[in-house]
Structures are given as structure tokens and as C-alpha cells.
Amino acid sequence: MNRFAALVNVTLALTLMVIALGAYTRLTDAGLGCPDWPGCYGKLTAPLHDGHIAEAQTKFPDAQIEPHKAHNEMLHRYIAGLLGLCVLAIAIVSLWLKKFRLLSGIILLLVIVQAALGMWTVTLNLLPLVVLAHLLGGFALFTLLALLRVELAWKIKVMNTDSIGLDIKKYREPGLNSLLPLGYLTVLVLVLQIALGGWTSSNYAAAVCYQLPVCEAGWNDRFSLQSAFSLPLGHDTYEYGVLPYEARMSIHVLHRMGAVVTLLLLGSFAFLCWRRAVTKTIRVIAASIGGLLLLQLTLGLINIVAQLPLLNAVAHNLVAANLLMLTVVFVRQIYLRRIVREPLSEIKSVQKNHFVIDR
Template sequence: MFILQLSLIGICIALIPLAWVWLRSGADRFGKLVWVTTILTFDLVLFGSFTRLTDSGLGCPDWPGCYGAASPFIAHQAIQAAQAALPSGPVTMAKAWIEMMHRYLALALGVLIIAQVVVAWCKRKTLPVSPWWPVALLILICVQGAFGAWTVTLKLQPIIVTIHLLLGLTLLGALARLALSCMPVVVPEPAASRWQPAVWIGLALLVVQIALGGWVSANYAVLACTDFPTCHGAWLPPMDFAQGFQLWRALGQTKAGDFITQDALVAIHWTHRNFAWVVSVWLLGLGLRLRQFKALLTLANGLLALVALQCLTGLANILLQWPLLMALVHNGGAALLLLLLIMLNYRIAISRQSVRHTAAKV
């Protein structure tokens, strides 16, 4: 019964953006639907970060409901009993609502993607994209939902939490790519096409850095080094990389079941911090180079600004002891960087296709 209630909640939330899209004038309702879904996905990624940063991931220790109910309001007795039994534990009424709001938004996102599938196949002869795109997105969000369930049932196992984050950003990026395909684009100068490999490398470096950041967050290693630019007063502090990057283990434990050491947490933090220099230098150089193209100037400036923002918020997280707002901005900045690089890659790919088309005519 509560599964039906959860579904109705997701549908009701999804009806708000669906109604907005339907009431908009113009023929390109599918493109508007994809953009609205992309925005909701970005919001969901941020809310997922908020859920993790507020330690609300186990606010409802079962899945998909909360103590077998569709909302914390219905399950309030079980929540209060759990909180009374373990006041410092992960279950409180506030955390339960945060966790369930995250699930409600995920359900609404699933409804919007199902709507995309229906519209895409009904209008497949007139759409500029393949109807299989939304189908692939639907499969992806189902996989993402499975990892969301395992995040809870496996008690925030770091590798599951990290994969859950990466899948969420993959969904965000795929939706953004689909949205770009549904709208006209300004074609950059032909010379911009030679920078596509550099953009791809930048995107790959960013994905690695996001994965490292997810691993830091999943292992609560943000404050493993609280000084800068050194760590515990040393450029190369004692570190245990083997234990720190042991993937399949419980939160806070080694594979053998012992408590994870401080040296392992330092290794996790140190790797993310120092790889950030590699990513920043590459993206800053790329942004400066791409500013020469008028059609890419806004995106290039955005790239420079976001890299600067990420460096500042990353440093602030260390020096200010991981404030919630700064951590959220840092997470959101990473997602925006991903979107921006996808947009750059798409525009440069259009430029390369234009060059090839011109060469073929000659």
C-alpha cells in the first residue's frame, strides 16, 4: 500500500513541471521537458549532497519507505523510538524528512523521464533526436535507484555512495546533452574544432576528481588535513594508500573489520587535494585558450570562474572546518563544471562537423 502512496507523491510533484511545460506556448514542448528535467536533476544532485552532508542518509534505515510507511509523519512513532534509543544516532525526525524528500524528488524525476519516453515515441518522426535517448535515460535512472537502495541497505558503504554520486552526475550530463540536441546552437569558428581533444581530456580529469571528491565525502575524510598547503605540517605526511583506497569495505572499517586508520583518511584527502592542482591547471589553460573564439567566450569565462570558485570553496572547507553551505557550493560547482564542459564539447563537436561538411563539399 505504501508503494502506491509513494508513487502518488512522486506523480504529484512531477505534475508541477509537467503542467508548466504543457502550458508553455510553442511546439518544442519536448525540448522544454528535457530542460526542466535537467534542472530538477541538478537540484536532486544538490539535495543528495545536502542529505549526505547532514548525515541524513540513514534517516530512514529502510527503503523505499520510512519504517514501512510513505512518510515520516506516518512513521513518527518508530522514528521517535529509534531516536530515544540512540539520541546520537542517524535517525531523527529532521533527518528522516530530509532523506524522504530526496526520495520523493527522485520519484518525480523518474516520472518526468517516463513522460519523455512517451512523448519521444509519440513524436519520433518530428523530433531532432532518437527516441532511444529517453529510453537509455530511463534505464540509467533505474540503475541509479538501485544504488540508492543499496546506499541505505549497505549502511552507506563508501564505494556504493561514490557510485551513486557518479551515476547521478552521469544522468545529469546525459540529460544536458539531450537538451542541447533539442535547441539551436551557435556554431563556433572552424579553428575551435582542434580543441575538442583538450576538452575531452578536461572532462576526463574532472570526472576523476569528482570521483576522488565523492570518495573523500563518503569516507568523511574532509577534515583529515586541517592545514594548508601542507597536511599536518608536512608536504608528504604519513599515509596508507592501500587501506584508504580499499574499495569494498564498510564505512569507517577496513576489509578485515578493523577501524580505518587516520593515515588512510589522510591518503584519501591528500590525493583529492593534490589532483585538484592538475585539474585546475588544465581547465584554466583550456579556458584561456578558448576565450579567443567569440561563440565560446561566455562558456570559457564561466569555466575560469567555476575553477576559481572550486579552488576557493575547497580551501574554505579545510580552513573553516567543513561548513555546510560551503560544502554544498563546492558540490554544486563540480556539477556546474561538468555541465559546462559537456556544453563546450557539444559546441566544438558541431564546429568539427561543420568543418568536415565543408571539406566534403570541396
């Protein structure tokens, strides 16, 4: 079990690295640094020397070869490939242990879908809908792996405890039961806000508004909800965006409005949980969510004021991934503590019937 936990830890770190590299690749306009997939100009490595560049130009005469972008893209693919192997190893070990098979299978399926989305991102020339799905898939993978790791830690704790009934009171959180519906709503709103952020980025709308609090003067006259969610189809390439200014501005404004709603809802949820919590673990997680939320707000404001600095924009993606992961894990913890009861027989029933990923 401890070695399995170490494997999940490594996979979590790789997933976060892939998310960071994906954001870096997208923000450096390197998504089409390699026009083919899974290789790069017909090879498994990006062109480096003049001879390699000339050979690539011969094979792809219409391509504008930019080696630095190709290297960014291929590094992303290499780490993503290693991540896929680690997820496969998790699935195999889960089958061997006969534990966590359901969630491990879902994670493996998600990685396969992610590989397909990565291919379509290139072959469909950065179609915004595919780019958005690829981003959400990466966030979902990180969140599911974190859920697996947390419940694996619980499993190890149960196995190493002689009588869990003696310690059960420290796991109970009766004051949080009524907050579960709010928690589910918060997760939904957070996912929608992240999707809005991905839609903003994939349509190159992040660099449209540089004034606070909403956008440049006259934005309300140009705002169009319909144009914000129009699907730009039928273009040869979507690199650098194809939507008109009004549509991009509307997308950006919606993302800012969503940020306010998310800040108020998630902040209120975290504060209420922190205030009602009995156990130290729940209070620490609630405080961590509040800290990440404030950090994300700060990074978003810096993106606006400093006109989208690269490292800050990458950090904005990473904090969003961690915020979603921690919020989902937090809501899961509240749910598990809601169903906890004192008798040892019921604790075993909880372990059997509610830890569905252990099946």
C-alpha cells in the same frame, strides 16, 4: 518541440535539486535516516509525532530514530521519484516524436540504475563504493540531460530556419579543431577529480586536513597510495567512516593534488578556447567555465579554512556538477562545429549522421 524543451528544462532543474538534496543528506549524516527503502520505518512518510516515533521504534528496536534526519532523507527520495517520472515522460515523448530516442533511452536506463544504487546505499549501510557510484550517476544524469537540451535547442533552430546555409559561417570554429584532444583529456581528468571528491566524502575524509597547502605537518610520512584506494568491506555499517586516519588523510591529500591538476588543465583549455574562438557563444561558454573553476577553488578553500561549513560544502557539490556539465557540453559544441561545412547538403548530413541522439 517547445513543450518537449520545457519538460527537459523542468527535469534539469529537478536533477540539480536532487544533487543538492543528496549532498545535504550526506553532509548532515542523514543517509541512514531511514533504515529501510523505499519507505521510512515501514511507512511512506518520515515519523513526525511521538506516536509515529514510538511505532517506528517498535518496528525497528535497534534503530536510533532521529526524525530530522528521516525527513531529510525522505525529501530527497520524494524529489528523486518525481525526477524519475519526468525522465520516463521524456522517454515516452521521444518515442512519440521519433527523435532523440537513443539519448532518452540512455537517460531512462541511468535513472533505473540510480534507483537501484539509492536502494543499495541504504541496504548496504553507506558502503563507500556504492555512495560514490550514486553520486557519479547523478552528475552523469545532469550532464546527459543538458546535452539533450542543447541539441534540442539546435534542432528547434534548424526547424525554424529557412536556409541554414546562409548562416553557417557563424557556427564555424576552425581554430578550435586542434584543441579537441585536449578537451577529451580535460573531461576525463575532471571526472576523475569529481570521483576523488566523492571518495573523500563517502569515506568521511573531508574533515581530516585543515591546514594549507597540503595537510598537517608530517603528512608525507603517513601518506599511502595503497590505503587511499583500499575497499573497506565486511563492516555492519559505514556511517561516519571505517578507514584509519592515515587512509583518510591520503584520500584527502590526493583530492587536493587532483584539484591543482584539474585547475591547471581545465583553466588552460578554457583560456585557449576563449582566445581562439570566433563566435560569441564559444567565448561565453569558455569564460563561464573559467568562472566556475575559480568559484570551485574558492569554495574548496573555504571548506578547509572554515572546517566544512554545510551550505558551502553543498555549493561545492553543485558547482562541480555544473562544471562537468558545462565542460562536456562545450567539448560537444566544439566537435559539432568541427564537422560543420558550408554546403547545405553537408549540413543535412551532419544533422542526420552526427546528431546520434536524434535517432
